[in-house]
Amino acid sequence: MTESVELFCTVITGFEKVAAKEIAQKLPARNVEWSRGNVRFFIDLNLISLTLKLRSVDNLYAVFYENQVEGLQRMSKMEAIAEIQKQISFCNWKLAVEAWQTMNGKKSSGGSERVVEQMKQFIQEGKETEVSDESPTFRVTCKRCGEKSMHQFTSMDAASKFGAQINNVFGWKCSVKEFDMEVVLRIERDQMTVMMALNRESLFKRNICAYGPTTMRSTMCFCMLSLADVHPGDIVVDPMCGGGSIPIEGAMAWSDAFFVGGDHHELAMERCRQNWPIDSPANQSNCEFVQWDATNLPFPDSSVDAIVTDLPFGKKIGSTTDNRLLYPRLIGEWKRVLKKGGRLVVMTHDKRSLENSILKDRSSWRNDASHIVNVGGLNCLCLRITNVKNV
Template sequence: MLHVITVTIGATVPTGFEHTAAEEVKEKIGVEARISKDRGRIYFPITTDKLFQVHLLRSVDNLFVVVEEYDHYQFKQSKEETLMELQQLASKLPWTNALEVWKLNGTLKKKKGHRKGGSTTKVKPSRNTADVAAADTEQQLHQVVSAAESHLEADSAADAEPCEQDSQEAAPEARVIKFRVTCNRAGDKHSFSSNEAARDFGGAVQEFFQWKADMTKFDIEVLLNIHNEEMVIGIALTEESLHRRNISHFGPTTLRSTLCYGMLRLCKPQASDVILDPMCGTGAIPLEGAIEFSSSFYIAGDNNDMAVNRTVNNICHIQKRRADKGRISGLPIDTVQWDLCSLPIRTSSVDIIITDMPFGKRMGSKKKNWDLYPLCLREMARVCRPGSGKAVLLTQDKKCFAKAISRMGGLWRKLHTVWVNVGGLHAGVYLLKRTGAVFGQTPEDVHESRGMCNTQGDEKEDKELS
């Protein structure tokens, strides 16, 4: 029988959407998540038989298993003493369970990679398990892996590419494990730098396990997360962020899928809702919606023909991936090229509008936003259902947005704001409710001109790259 252990999983999430991620963990895994004092991280307990479910979460970027955590680590005053303590710590930590989870995780990832070719009978040991998972361990893990196979959502992550070691037969003798230590440090009271901590702690880990340090081709990544007095030591379970799962054709400003998921959850899509993204860019938001909230219908539009082409290509890529795996490939999504301020959509016919507004940073300008934002909000109000319609809008141009909303007060009411970090920029995700006012009869929208909209030219794909 498989030996099940309980461990703590840490996850990085889009800053500002920690509570959304905690809600998703409770909903899908059934456990309470703790939000870290260090923004952008959550922690939750799991049993190893549920590990595959963690990879199905839509709101998390990177995952790691916690080796040990300290709420109030007493760092010494002098750098030398602190670094010496970190070196001594390496041999005292309870590594066993975390390494077991790392092994199991490698087996799950390997299985996912093999699904593509349809071969699940013979599984070579993966890069992560070649030296450490003996044959009997793999036998023990078989039940969990089978469960993962049957439950794993085909779109939960980008198709795993085979690791370099898989192209050669795994050597029968044990290969030396390669590792690196990554230190993320925040706080101004530390006497040491991140590099110094990673170097000295890494040296002690190397000595303790007899692993080989390699900064690029590593099997294990040990994480040292230090936030003021909080210190967490972990082992990474993801090689690249899960947020890249849907997009194959990236634009200059493609949004993270994890951030799109957070925005979608804010507006709680219901069955048969018509959901509109009038400035879709590469289609990241409607694609995430069509996959995760598939009982709604999505319309993705943009005025930029390159953006529309990228969206179409991304939809085709997901459909092909689904068809290759024998699943129904259709997605509830349509793509249109249009003028944002004169949408070819019937008045009061859309339930939810969700979009990434032009920031005026990478392309376009904040000056043009002053004209564009009120016109956008007015046209969005026209197509949105009075009384029940909602909008979730992301922008970093907070001053301009506040002014535009104040001009449209008869049509939109601001319910909630989530402050997020988008590619290093401080931005707001605004949840708006459409008032019950009939469009064309409020003082705000009667005198607004509708003829200025094409001034933004090709700048509509002005989204911010995370």
């Protein structure tokens, strides 16, 4: 029988349901559940490399231990650290190493059989393993959830002492920057979860090489585009595209739809050309960029299937005063070019200006969904509305 593993995926807070839907659609996943900032599910161990196809998740981890450490919040620093170190004996290190090996397509020194034997000798005889030239490198990261004052120890305390115990038991070499494996502790109140990181670089670091002041993560772009319910043959427009992150993500994820991005600033157009060079043989032909005025788009009435865009927040660009005048003009123009039934997905921190703009023409729009999304520490509104009445 094929062994299964539980995966823990970090996602953008506010888009957990979107990520869970993608996971259920793309993977042979079981027991898909989500909570704030993450989605968890089970999948066969030999299939975990399929998770790299996901476009809504930032990071992937294999869970190989989870338990309540009774009274962890009440313990002194020394007691708590000693209790955390004890948990190493209960972790499924065989599963952790095999998950890492499967995802990376290579075997660690000695493989999973070696860590099982080392742990057995440590538990029965107290035998520790010396570091050797063949020893893999690793680091431990601790992430505590909730109020940090609930524990007497710091995240650094837990990470360093747990890492020291890994070094003692397995003889792995600790390296903060140059490491093969990353072990992650997640501690929430008395709950302790131990995970193995499966991707070295965050999955949102794709597509973009030229960044602007408000460039969005590729994972956030995908989630917004998913809300637009893109169909084959659709024309999808980002009227304020900046460096083109939304159209580029769309073109990569939906090869059977066409994406157009535009911006009024020449510097933005230059970033688009760098991020999506037309002479690259790897690029599809389903994405184009045009310099324009977002309040006067070069499209006929009722010609666009969906508009997906990141509005100026009034922080780094513009102001809330400007937005009160700008947003209604944008919404009116976008209603003109959208087909009846066309979808509009917008994101902004200036919730009041957006909501007031929609209310001014409420009979033309149907509110389908709203998400409060964490964007760089700001709680932003992502709204999906449908054009129900053309001008």
